Amino acid sequence: MPSFGLVHLEFLAIAAFWTIGLSAVAFIGGGMLGFVIALMRVSPSRLVRGIAITYVQVVQGTPLLILLFLIYFGLAIIGFDQLPAIIAAGIGLTIYSSGFLGEIWRGCIESVPKTQWEAAECLAMTRWQRMTRVILPQALRIATAPTVGFLVQIVKNTSLASVVGFVELAQAGKLINNSIFQPFMVFVTVAVFYFIICFPLSAWSRGLERRLNVGRR
Amino acid sequence: MTYQFDFSSLLPYWQQFAEGLWLTLQLSAISTVLGFVGGALCAIARADGPPWLQRVVGAYVEVIRNTPLLVQVFLVYFGIASLGLMVDANLAAVIALVVNVVAYTCEIMRAGIESVHKAQVEAAECLGLNRRQTYWHVVLRPAIERVYPALVSQYVLLMLASSITSQISAEELTAVANRIQSDTFRAFETYIVVGLLYLALSFVVRWAFWGFGMLVFTRRRKLGTAL
Amino acid sequence: MSVVVKLSNVHKSFGPLKVLDGVSFEVARGEVVAVIGQSGSGKSTALRCINALETIQQGSIEVCGHAVHDEKLDKRKLRLDVGIVFQSYNLFPHLTAEQNIMLAPTCVKALGKKAARDIARDCLARVGLSEKADHYPEQLSGGQQQRVAIARSLAMQPKVMLFDEVTSALDPQLTGEVLKVMEDLARGGMTMILVTHEMAFARKVASQVVYMNKGKVWETGPGSMLDAPTTPELRDFVGSGL
Numbered sequence: 313m314p315s316f317g318l319v320h321l322e323f324l325a326i327a328a329f330w331t332i333g334l335s336a337v338a339f340i341g342g343g344m345l346g347f348v349i350a351l352m353r354v355s356p357s358r359l360v361r362g363i364a365i366t367y368v369q370v371v372q373g374t375p376l377l378i379l380l381f382l383i384y385f386g387l388a389i390i391g392f393d394q395l396p397a398i399i400a401a402g403i404g405l406t407i408y409s410s411g412f413l414g415e416i417w418r419g420c421i422e423s424v425p426k427t428q429w430e431a432a433e434c435l436a437m438t439r440w441q442r443m444t445r446v447i448l449p450q451a452l453r454i455a456t457a458p459t460v461g462f463l464v465q466i467v468k469n470t471s472l473a474s475v476v477g478f479v480e481l482a483q484a485g486k487l488i489n490n491s492i493f494q495p496f497m498v499f500v501t502v503a504v505f506y507f508i509i510c511f512p513l514s515a516w517s518r519g520l521e522r523r524l525n526v527g528r529r
Numbered sequence: 530m531t532y533q534f535d536f537s538s539l540l541p542y543w544q545q546f547a548e549g550l551w552l553t554l555q556l557s558a559i560s561t562v563l564g565f566v567g568g569a570l571c572a573i574a575r576a577d578g579p580p581w582l583q584r585v586v587g588a589y590v591e592v593i594r595n596t597p598l599l600v601q602v603f604l605v606y607f608g609i610a611s612l613g614l615m616v617d618a619n620l621a622a623v624i625a626l627v628v629n630v631v632a633y634t635c636e637i638m639r640a641g642i643e644s645v646h647k648a649q650v651e652a653a654e655c656l657g658l659n660r661r662q663t664y665w666h667v668v669l670r671p672a673i674e675r676v677y678p679a680l681v682s683q684y685v686l687l688m689l690a691s692s693i694t695s696q697i698s699a700e701e702l703t704a705v706a707n708r709i710q711s712d713t714f715r716a717f718e719t720y721i722v723v724g725l726l727y728l729a730l731s732f733v734v735r736w737a738f739w740g741f742g743m744l745v746f747t748r749r750r751k752l753g754t755a756l
Numbered sequence: 757m758s759v760v761v762k763l764s765n766v767h768k769s770f771g772p773l774k775v776l777d778g779v780s781f782e783v784a785r786g787e788v789v790a791v792i793g794q795s796g797s798g799k800s801t802a803l804r805c806i807n808a809l810e811t812i813q814q815g816s817i818e819v820c821g822h823a824v825h826d827e828k829l830d831k832r833k834l835r836l837d838v839g840i841v842f843q844s845y846n847l848f849p850h851l852t853a854e855q856n857i858m859l860a861p862t863c864v865k866a867l868g869k870k871a872a873r874d875i876a877r878d879c880l881a882r883v884g885l886s887e888k889a890d891h892y893p894e895q896l897s898g899g900q901q902q903r904v905a906i907a908r909s910l911a912m913q914p915k916v917m918l919f920d921e922v923t924s925a926l927d928p929q930l931t932g933e934v935l936k937v938m939e940d941l942a943r944g945g946m947t948m949i950l951v952t953h954e955m956a957f958a959r960k961v962a963s964q965v966v967y968m969n970k971g972k973v974w975e976t977g978p979g980s981m982l983d984a985p986t987t988p989e990l991r992d993f994v995g996s997g998l
């Protein structure tokens with residue numbers, strides 16, 4: 313049996329790019345959808361708020377693994393059974409990310425002091441102007457640290473895309489292990505790859521948070 | 530093409546669903562309790578332990594928080610196996626979940642401990658409380674009360690994440706679903722049912738924690754505000 | 757009269773900053789000593805040294821027979837005899853007023869719940885807050901919180917009470933209620949050292965006034981000293997306060 317070597321390392325490195333690619337898809341897609349959700353959550357209409365709350369609770373109350381299975385088999389049902397795995401994985405992670413990002417950003421929007429809303433209202437701004445000119449710029453500052461922090465969650469959760477056959481880091485590890493059966497060696501290496509991707513993001517997020525706290529004092 | 534939903538072929542499997550649900554609940558409960566105790570100890574070590582211990586715990590927390598649970602589950606499962614021991618998948622699942630959730634609990638609790646002002650500790654010392662009494666009554670208790678909502682969110686996430694242990698065939702709800710769908714060829718329906726079960730469970734768990742919090746934190750019950 | 761607190765030639769620095777520069781004074785049983793002085797003159801530090809919250813570099817401090825300057829000091833024994841109240845109340849936010857007071861008697865004196873509760877009720881009555889027993893700190897005004905803090909110290913039946921600008925964060929009306937409690941304590945024979953900016957109160961209640969300046973005891977004497985200061989520094993200080 314061949315042992316763990318350079319070939320495998322190379323295979324993992326390529327898979328790491330797919331992990332990053334899928335993370336990017338999930339972050340961009342989830343970010344756009346999540347932004348809409350966040351705005352819906354602070355909408356004056358109860359109906360709109362209710363829809364957004366339900367969406368968030370369903371997404372946050374279902375395991376990502378189940379979500380991925382549902383999308384994978386759901387797509388097959390409506391006739392797309394030959395799609396590349398990244399489609400199902402991308403959709404699943406987008407939905408997952410939007411549920412969490414929407415909720416994080418809602419928190420940021422609501423943490424802008426009420427007086428700011430009132431001040432903007434007194435300047436006779438429309439609701440849209442108040443949102444885009446006064447509230448969102450301030451919320452953005454608060455939002456960066458937790459958003460970068462959530463990026464780490466996204467990267468880690470792309471590992472579940474392996475269940476729909478997408479070859480990212482975890483799946484690559486499984487494949488290598490199936491051929492050489494050195495699980496400890498293989499998965500420690502896989503973990504190191506993840507750590508190398510995630511740790512800088514974590515550190516960045518912490519740095520942002522610290523700076524924000526200093527700025528607030 | 531229109532798809533004919535067929536939930537009825539899942540009916541004969543209700544007992545297996547129930548067993549899976551029960552095991553998911555057990556896995557989560559055990560991991561939560563052990564994770565809370567372990568996480569609290571780690572947080573104390575991280576905040577007030579000797580420097581070398583602070584570094585060790587800090588490194589452990591970083592490693593766990595920056596790698597996927599799936600990989601941790603594989604490592605525990607295959608790691609035990611490579612020691613030449615018989616591995617029970619359920620046991621490996623509990624170990625992996627605990628190792629994981631201890632790190633998150635530690636980080637949350639540490640934030641709570643650090644939010645307690647030094648003056649509070651000084652006041653307790655001036656009243657003659659010893660170190661242990663001070664730590665319990667004046668640091669840990671308010672710290673736990675303060676971070677309780679964050680802990681609850683974490684433990685709900687843990688319950689959902691326990692589905693990942695299906696990948697080493699622990700017998701919990703998701704693994705049961707995987708088996709049933711390959712028996713019935715009713716994958717979509719199976720995962721809808723299981724998804725709804727998880728959703729319901731997450732509400733129940735949240736609710737139970739809320740009730741427990743009301744029971745334990747008198748201040749919250751009376752004032753209704755966060756500490 | 758027996759001496760309860762005695763500082764002799766106490767020196768204390770924070771790094772290069774000399775904060776106490778040979779401080780000496782004595783407090784006899786039942787005496788009320790008011791410590792006054794400019795901000796930064798070392799008043800708080802002196803109090804904290806008396807309660808072993810800070811260690812001193814030179815000199816000696818004796819409190820109720822405890823050698824506070826000694827490295828072998830049993831701090832917990834010392835603190836059974838000394839109560840301290842801070843400017844910022846420092847009540848425990850997760851406990852009610854009554855629970856705040858009961859904590860030390862149950863932990864330190866190992867009293868039962870019932871006995872501790874009786875003490876707490878009694879102490880709350882002494883500070884005029886009987887009806888607030890079940891309130892949490894955030895439900896109380898600043899003055900009420902400070903009175904609970906005083907009651908919390910009283911519950912341990914200390915031989916000396918230290919007060920560090922306990923009214924500085926309060927508006928005049930709330931200040932009045934706290935000062936009244938302290939005056940009652942003084943009249944009841946409690947030995948007290950209080951750092952204060954309330955000159956009128958110092959003049960009225962204190963048996964001895966200690967004026968600190970630049971880390972030294974600049975001038976000391978009875979309350980009437982404030983009406984006829986001998987040093988120009990105290991004259992300026994009193995003048996600016998009026």
Ligand SMILES: Nc1ncnc2c1ncn2[C@@H]1O[C@H](COP(=O)(O)OP(=O)(O)OP(=O)(O)O)[C@@H](O)[C@H]1O
Binds near residue numbers: 770798
């Ligand atoms: N822990 C500390 N570390 C360093 N310097 C300190 C510390 N505590 C106090 N100081 C310094 O010691 C000096 C005296 O402080 P202290 O608090 O005793 O003054 P004070 O007379 O109580 O003043 P105030 O009326 O403002 O309370 C100040 O210059 C202060 O900055």
Ligand SMILES: [Mg+2]
Binds near residue numbers: 800920921
């Ligand atoms: Mg002071």
